[in-house]
Amino acid sequence: MDLSFRATEAQASAGIADFSRQLLSRGVPPEWVDSVKIAVAEAINNVVEHAYAGPKPGMVNLRCRMMQTALEIQIVDKGVAMPGLHPPDGIPPNIVKERQLLPEGGFGWFMIHQLTSGVIYNREDGINRLCLTFDFADPP
Template identity: 55%
Template sequence: MCNGKCLDLNFAATEVEASAGIAQLSRCLAAQGLPAQKAGDVKIALAEAINNVVEHAYADVTPAKVKVRCRLHRNWLHILISDTGSPLPGFRVPDGVPAELGSSIDDLPEGGFGWFLIHELTSDIHYERSNGCNRLSLRFDFPEP
């Protein structure tokens, strides 16, 4: 049961399907009333989290589906991302410490900023692994209109 506006989407855990799914979720959330000033934060965090599933959770296993459920209320958005890939290391959300930048442009890391961005852009993060399923919850709070 959903109090507010709900959006469910399932897609294959591939780069192409993830990109299309993120775009579709972003459009639908905007159409359902996600505040424009929060849309960019939500899209970035959603993309980082879903791309982590595609690149890491399914890295050593046959890719399956990514399931996303969004619940939009007047002053918050809750997103639940579920998959059956490998669990997060240590069965916990990474701390979100950004990668070291190095001393020159050639030393810049290719990645290592995803969890930092997710931590910075969300109001709350929760992860659990149960019955072979990963569940990552992202919450975004926004002020009253």
């Protein structure tokens, strides 16, 4: 499965919805599709907000390889590289008791790491590749 869309909120949302429908039509159980959709949406949101933060959004390519017991998803873009050339560790931010002091972000990478069995990032020739692996042997 291979989908491409421009890195805007509207096109990313439509692309993620289309991707989810295609997973369901290929027999991926709905509970797995829900977990995959959350992680993929968080990763693509990062591409839209950070990799293509400028006024001219580029393209995002979403590739999916289905195996017997796993799903491998590759998100490819030509935006800005991740800081330090690696994804954040996914350590949850410190939670404070006062709601107004809660951080606005920082939860996305934690969720991505919790929902996947593997996260690999590389950048070569100006192209970002983020590979998310979901192991169907582990419950979502």
